[in-house]
Amino acid sequence: MKSICISVLLLFTTSLFAQEAGKAGELLKNEASKTEIGSVNNKKSDVKNKNNSGFRNQGNPANNGFRTKNPQYRWNQEYGYSEVFLRIPEQGFFSVEIGDQFISNNSGKFRFFDLPAGRMPISIYESGYLLYRTTLNVRNNSRLVLDFFTNEGLFLLDSYPVQSYGFNSWNDLWNNPYGNSGNINYPNVMDNQTFQEFMDTMKNRAWFDDKKLVFINQQGRHAMFTSEQISILVKDLSFDKNKLALAKSLFPKCVDKQKYFIVGEALDFESSRKELMDYISKL
Missing domain, CATH: 2.60.40.1120 (Carboxypeptidase-like, regulatory domain)
Structure with a gap:
């Protein structure tokens, strides 16, 4: 009886966090008129009811120019990379x-x-x-x-x-807004223990900013970082110009770019924070 109750509870909890159409994001207004909805676009020259040799025909004559309804949702379909x-x-x-x-x-x-x-x-x-x-x-x-x-x-x-885009699969981009982000594994990102070892080694080998920058660029060439880790690396430097240079160079290697404002807070001057945000906005 206890196991049955636990199973029911798990199913109920899962249903609370399940994806559902229209439950996340901002709804954008459909600007198509009622007469346009469902009809075939005949304005493009590559969409014709009559086909000829070598001509692409997207229409289905059996539907009389209107699409069938009742879509089947596929949340996590993997096609290829x-x-x-x-x-x-x-x-x-x-x-x-x-x-x-x-x-x-x-x-x-x-x-x-x-x-x-x-x-x-x-x-x-x-x-x-x-x-x-x-x-x-x-x-x-x-x-x-x-x-x-x-x-x-x-x-x-x-x-x-194909280079890593900073997330486990493209589906994460769409699934995360639904709250399904608890088990994301970013490729090549340092775990906390590895990052601490990275920091300890850097402090033992590099005393000044120029040496630290060389170490980070060389040793971190094949690694990805979180915003929090990059913030720690930036704070460890002494001069703000070097901090800004590092913050710019590590942005492509950040796996959670939406949180990069954390790195901006590691800079000493407001002018540097503004320069970093301007730099990122132009990428």
């Missing part, structure tokens, strides 16, 4: 489709995230008409960088490892 960056340095309105992702713009820059590893079809359109189609070999945790020229074709420039 590979990326493809494609540039088209020509004037025109281009569209790029990789797998089930589709991007259209006239900026010439197309960035695809959350791609699964494996062979991925890629199609390139101009004003809706197919120009090029091939298959990419996308590797796990890698970023392919490509250039496309309408007269020459698609060129793979290089492949790079």
Whole structure:
């Protein structure tokens, strides 16, 4: 009986913190009119009811131009962590489709995230008409960088490892506002014991600011820090100009950038705090 009560209590507690549509964040007003909601956008040249050879058709004639309702929510769907960056340095309105992702713009820059590893079809359109189609070999945790020229074709420039973005997975960005942030494990971030050992070693080897800066930049090259840890490192320096320089250099290595104001409080002068905030706002 006791175990049953505990199980019920756990289920009840879990339900209190479960994600639910519309229970977090600020609701933004739907500016579409009632007649527009659910209809197909026919203004773009790449959306037509009638298809021809090589023309991308997003519409489903069986739906008579209206979408089906009753969406199925998937909170923690993991698709992949590979990326493809494609540039088209020509004037025109281009569209790029990789797998089930589709991007259209006239900026010439197309960035695809959350791609699964494996062979991925890629199609390139101009004003809706197919120009090029091939298959990419996308590797796990890698970023392919490509250039496309309408007269020459698609060129793979290089492949790079995807750098850590400072959180365990992209889902954390969306799940944290619901209060589901209790078990986040940041990659390469120092735990308290390791950080204390880091501080002790630095104090034994480096007495002055210049030596400390060299030590932090060298030894912390492959580590991530919390705002609180960076604040401690900044406070340990003697001169405010060195504190400011360190606060700027460690911002990309911070795993909780939303709390970086803590680091600003470690600076001696208000002018330095303002300079740090100005610097961060421009990144």
